[in-house]
Amino acid sequence: MLTATRxxxxxxxxxxxxxxxADSENGDRIDDPSEDALFMLISDLNDSDNTFVVVQPDEDDxxxxxxxxxxxxxxxxxxxxxxxxxxxxxxxxxxxxxxARDLTIWMxxxxxxxxxxxxxxxx
Numbered sequence: 261m262l263t264a265t266r267x268x269x270x271x272x273x274x275x276x277x278x279x280x281x282a283d284s285e286n287g288d289r290i291d292d293p294s295e296d297a298l299f300m301l302i303s304d305l306n307d308s309d310n311t312f313v314v315v316q317p318d319e320d321d322x323x324x325x326x327x328x329x330x331x332x333x334x335x336x337x338x339x340x341x342x343x344x345x346x347x348x349x350x351x352x353x354x355x356x357x358x359x360a361r362d363l364t365i366w367m368x369x370x371x372x373x374x375x376x377x378x379x380x381x382x383x
Contacts, residue, residue: 278292279292280292280318280367281316283314284310285311286309288301293315295363298313298359299357312330323343323344324344324347325340325341326367328363338351342370
């Protein structure tokens with residue numbers, strides 16, 4: 261099983277995702293996965309015993325999720341759902357690079373409690 265360990269400001273190891281986690285059917289988990297980590301999880305999918313990956317916030321009733329599932333005919337089905345924005349999109353794709361990049365961009369736009377709001381300033 262894959263897990264991430266964080267080091268806090270005092271150099272102490274902490275466990276758990278700060279914002280969200282990615283879980284595959286076979287039990288692999290990566291906290292706050294990078295684009296490369298998503299690529300790895302999707303690459304490990306197969307059509308027998310590890311058919312999907314779900315990414316969602318680490319909370320009791322998550323308001324959004326994204327999933328990637330292997331299709332019988334080849335390629336992947338990608339589902340993105342965000343109830344706070346009334347979004348529900350289902351697409352298919354073949355390229356794992358594109359899927360990992362698109363999910364990373366999509367997740368960066370989600371709201372996370374406690375995450376500092378990004379600020380744009382004009383010079």
